[in-house]
Amino acid sequence: MAGIFVFSEDPALTRQLLTPGLELKRALAQPLVALTRSSAEAGALAGLGADRVVLLRGAGAPEALAPAVAALASAASVVLVGGTLRGKHLAAHVAATLGAGLSTDARTLRVAEGRLETTRILYGGLAVGEESLALPAVATVPPRTFPAPAPAGAAVPVETLDVAPDARVEVLSTQPAAGEGVDIGAATRLVAVGRGFNARADLDLAVDLAGALQAELACTRGIAEDEHWLPVERYIGISGQTVKPELYVAAGLSGQVQHMVGCREAKVIVAINKDERAPIFEAADFGIVGDLYTVLPLLTAALKD
């Protein structure tokens, strides 16, 4: 059937995809179909404005669902896929099967004159690229680009489709990834630390501030990958996490573009840096030029008062 299809292996991201999906549904006057592999999520999706919800039931990696997604969406106008690593593999497979163009990391999407037009951030945030694809088109959308839509009307019934596993791949075992399992992306307040800290133990200054703010701790790549002072799931940037918190306190980090691309959409950025020419001050809403070893304890004490 013709329509706009959305899929992600990440349930939260599937809900977010419904927001641009609903816009495209209005523009194209075609049904919106949500595909999910989460039975818990299928019910929630059914009440968010989709015309059909299909639960794909099958074992194996999410990308093994690509043939099933491509078959369901064989007459689609637009397929939106959550822009995770696995989602991008799946999107490429679906686009190749449909003979469709693929736009990755779309930040905005609209249909004009029978084409899908998207914008995406290029060169670590230094430029915005525009892409125009003939329909049918496939696009991946990064996590947290859109909020999930509000509940809309009566829930549609959930259909179930059993998907045969990929016979070429045998899953021998699965284990939880090592790490803290912290979801930085869900935090509304973050205190981010950079190489301005001289020693791992000094991060306690940021931990104290984060405690006073009820914030999570985040960091630059060097702190996670070079120093190994914090786990990699806490680093922000082009090769790390993308976040959209209400508050981003950046302490002792320079604000290089590769970092800022991951936090540029924070509502309020507060920077603490001893170098008044540090690039972070160009992005900051509030800046304190000063030594973090002096400023952080003062801020923490003031917040605790």
Ligand SMILES: Cc1cc2nc3c(=O)[nH]c(=O)nc-3n(C[C@H](O)[C@H](O)[C@H](O)COP(=O)(O)OP(=O)(O)OC[C@H]3O[C@@H](n4cnc5c(N)ncnc54)[C@H](O)[C@@H]3O)c2cc1C
């Ligand atoms: C392909 C590529 C991908 C990358 N991806 C990422 C990424 O995803 N995320 C990321 O973070 N980086 C990434 N980087 C690295 C990035 O370019 C920067 O090098 C990095 O973000 C800088 O980290 P930093 O701010 O901690 O350190 P620095 O740039 O060294 O900055 C330290 C800052 O601390 C300040 N400072 C020092 N002492 C004090 C003090 N006592 N009080 C207050 N301020 C002080 C200094 O003035 C300086 O501004 C990438 C680089 C490349 C090439």
